[in-house]
Amino acid sequence: MSVSRQTPGWLFLVALVAITLIGPLAVHMYIPIMPTIQQAFGVSTVMTTLTFSMVLFVMAFGTLIYGSASDRYGRKPVLMVGLILFVAGSAICAVAWNFEVLIAGRLLQALAAGCGVVLARAIARDVYGPDKLAQVIAYITTAYVLGPTLAPPIGGAISDFFGWNAVFVLATVIAVFVALLGGGIIRETHHDRAKNRKGSTLLRDYRVLFTNPVFVGYAFVPALTSGAFFALATYASFLMRDHYKTTPGEYGLYFMLLTFGFMSGNFISGRLGNRVSTEYMVTAGCLIGVITVELLAASLFIWPDYPIALFLPGAMIGIAQGLAMPHAQAAAINAEPDLTGTASGIVMFLHFFAAAAASLFLSTLYDGTFLPMIEIVFVLSILALASGFFANAAKRRRVTNMAE
Numbered sequence: 001m002s003v004s005r006q007t008p009g010w011l012f013l014v015a016l017v018a019i020t021l022i023g024p025l026a027v028h029m030y031i032p033i034m035p036t037i038q039q040a041f042g043v044s045t046v047m048t049t050l051t052f053s054m055v056l057f058v059m060a061f062g063t064l065i066y067g068s069a070s071d072r073y074g075r076k077p078v079l080m081v082g083l084i085l086f087v088a089g090s091a092i093c094a095v096a097w098n099f100e101v102l103i104a105g106r107l108l109q110a111l112a113a114g115c116g117v118v119l120a121r122a123i124a125r126d127v128y129g130p131d132k133l134a135q136v137i138a139y140i141t142t143a144y145v146l147g148p149t150l151a152p153p154i155g156g157a158i159s160d161f162f163g164w165n166a167v168f169v170l171a172t173v174i175a176v177f178v179a180l181l182g183g184g185i186i187r188e189t190h191h192d193r194a195k196n197r198k199g200s201t202l203l204r205d206y207r208v209l210f211t212n213p214v215f216v217g218y219a220f221v222p223a224l225t226s227g228a229f230f231a232l233a234t235y236a237s238f239l240m241r242d243h244y245k246t247t248p249g250e251y252g253l254y255f256m257l258l259t260f261g262f263m264s265g266n267f268i269s270g271r272l273g274n275r276v277s278t279e280y281m282v283t284a285g286c287l288i289g290v291i292t293v294e295l296l297a298a299s300l301f302i303w304p305d306y307p308i309a310l311f312l313p314g315a316m317i318g319i320a321q322g323l324a325m326p327h328a329q330a331a332a333i334n335a336e337p338d339l340t341g342t343a344s345g346i347v348m349f350l351h352f353f354a355a356a357a358a359s360l361f362l363s364t365l366y367d368g369t370f371l372p373m374i375e376i377v378f379v380l381s382i383l384a385l386a387s388g389f390f391a392n393a394a395k396r397r398r399v400t401n402m403a404e
Contacts, residue, residue: 012127013136015185017143018178019079020120022086023059023113024147029155029171030055030106033164040164041099055110060352062114067122067345068202075123075341076188082115083179090175094168105168116178117144117348122341125333126189131274134281134330138270141326145263149256190341205342214398215335215343217391221282221328223350224384225289225321227358228377232314233258234359235366235373242368244307254311261315265322278327279392285324286385292316293378300370310370317377324388331391 038048070078089112092105124136155167209215233255240251269281296313303309333343358380365372 012185013139015181016120016124016136017140019083019116019182019186020140020144021147022083022116022175022178024144025151025171025174028147028151029167033155033159033167036159036164037102041102043099047099055106055113056352056356058107058110059114060349060356062111063118063345063348063352065111065345066115066118066341067348068205068342070119070122070190070341071205071339074188075119075126075190076186079115079119079123079186080179080183082112082119083175083182084112086112086115087172087175087179088112090168090172094165094172096165096168109171114348118341118344121329121333121344121348123186123189125330125340125344130330130334130337133334134278134327135270135273137329138266138322138326141322142263142266142270145259145266149259202342205339206346209336209339209343209346212335213394214391215332217387217394218278218282218328218332218335219343219347219350220387221286221384221391222321222325222347223354224380224387225286225324226351227354228289228293228380228384229258229262229318229321230355231358231362231380232317232373232377235362236310236314238363238366239310239368239370239373240307244305246307250307254307257311257315258318261318262322263318265319266326267322268319269323269326278331279395281327282324282331282388283385283392285320285322285327286381286388288323289317289320289381290378290385292320293374293381296377297370297374300374304370317381324384328388328391331395 034048038044066078066082085108089105089108089110092108093102094105096102096105120140121133121137124140125133128136154170158166158170236254237251240246240254265285272281292313295316296310299309299313329347332347333340336343358376362372362376365376
């Protein structure tokens, strides 16, 4: 029995973007209100920061749950559970009367936030098919970047006028709207395969994916490029304070160059669609990333006292990531057609985990110079290029074997 595909319209794509955006909104609206929350509850800076960092960690592991669950029980019920949990977590934070309750709400929020980024990709694969998946992911990711860009100033402004609780009230209202939008527009897209997966086990599914060289190679490309991008962004924040003697506000303006570069790369990737092969886009993006790190080193050597010497090549690294990532993610998700949800969950887990791990590791190497940043970003970029070569070769072998 074939699965009838829902005809996607612009409102459907808006719904996919909306469920993707709730995660970054929840994470990044919290950043500017952390000092206010510290004062409100009288806790240490470390404890306040913990409520932010643990969200990323829990969100990463949550992506694994939603992806595999959607392969077994269908996309729609798993999505709705995630959105309802997000509403509940946001509401708990909004009425938190002590710090412990706030932590509980943030944990629930984090666990739920991973549903959107995973299921938007899995649903897109079901609806648009494997050929258009890279293009759709590129457009979704372009919109996704707006979350980290717009959420901090929105959260700060709301807190200034109405208090920190109002930030979580807004998050609750947005989550309710997204749940209604998603519930009304997105239909179940995974009927037959959800039934067929009931006899499988999570361990078996993971074994199938991680013994597939096409999946492994392409899954690690966006993870490694994200690690390079976020490692650079994190290290640059310390350099702006200590080397360039700038304010956090000035760093925020320069940071927009990085996000603009990433958005531009995704937009170009989306416009090209499937007119350019996955192999070409992944190789080109990763190769541009490696070359740009060398330009970054030269730029900082020639103009060490100008922040633009850091952030302009950084924007080009963002473009390179944006070119490679949608096609690599799509190829990884398409590697096993019966496990697209599980594959999407693993891909996004690696994405979040690599970004957090690379940023944390590089921060331990901080010495006020450019060298540790250049070395780590270069190594990660080379590994991404190698992973892309590995995946492309495995894909060609698979095509050759199928032809024979």
